[in-house]
Amino acid sequence: MKPQSRLCIELPDWIAPLLPADPLPDPAARMALVLELASGNVQHGTGGPFAAAVFDSAHRLVAAGVNLVTTLSCSSAHAEIVALSLAEQAVGSYRLPPDHELVVSAEPCAMCLGAIPWSGVDRLLTSATDADVRAIGFDEGSKPDDWVGTLTRRGITVQREVLGSEGRAVLEAYRAAGGEIYNGHAALSGDAGD
């Protein structure tokens, strides 16, 4: 097998027309956009029921992301990683400028939780809870019990359950449609961090 040396992360074509050029000063409007993308990802069959977006200090969209695990064959192509990576491309730095925000359709898994401080975002907005994510069969990984505290102690503020019931509805639509559950290694026994 020839070792691969390239992977391109690209958003599906249906996304660009949905992205606003104007700022979205209302946090609920920013979340509504992200939930529209998560829902679109289910409807278009382009990945798991998750989306994320990065906004700058003027509440202008810097980059959006959707979960592309199944379509890219890439286990780390979670919506948060995609959105943060594309936002970093947009600003031309591995560290986002001050006062940038990550808005996500569901609370992050252990990997994405670890990725958030590396990006430099100052604020996290979430919709569905990790209990909601687990309820449809996804694994969130071994997160610290006080996962919010691991962010706030780094100066990252967290606002949870923004449009929470709408976020939960996206997950339920995915389950109802028989969407693929693409976990890796499940815990073999009780894991306190799970």
Added chain:
Amino acid sequence: MKPQSRLCIELPDWIAPLLPADPLPDPAARMALVLELASGNVQHGTGGPFAAAVFDSAHRLVAAGVNLVTTLSCSSAHAEIVALSLAEQAVGSYRLPPDHELVVSAEPCAMCLGAIPWSGVDRLLTSATDADVRAIGFDEGSKPDDWVGTLTRRGITVQREVLGSEGRAVLEAYRAAGGEIYNGHAALSGDAGD
């Protein structure tokens, strides 16, 4: 600012000639390759002092990765994420087949720790410890105290400090050369998970 919709992860040109076609049945030989890549990344100035590789059940290389955070302007382009993503491209699945192994030059940060179970690897080999990584100024994130247990409880075996002093030497060479330390949000106060 136009939202970006594409990011390509590509290995530097100096890597391909170093990759073996034959299997490497000795774990120390697999680690020696990874440390050669980590060291090469420092010497070529193509990223942080970290490398990783995925091997299949016959100890044949599936994909290699090096840290590309600074060169790609991508905070999540850690060696583990690069190697796992390219390995998944090589096998054409977001879940690696049974008995695949991830060999890394240093113990994983919180993000990469979270990513490992999603990839499906069954074994992790590490060289430098996370204390070694922190000693040269890098942040490993909020890892669970028993981070090894979070993997073993998922059926992933962990073998630590394989060629540990050689792994530490790569980190020290990076520090001695004045290599960039590219942390994101540091902890503002004591974080038990750090």
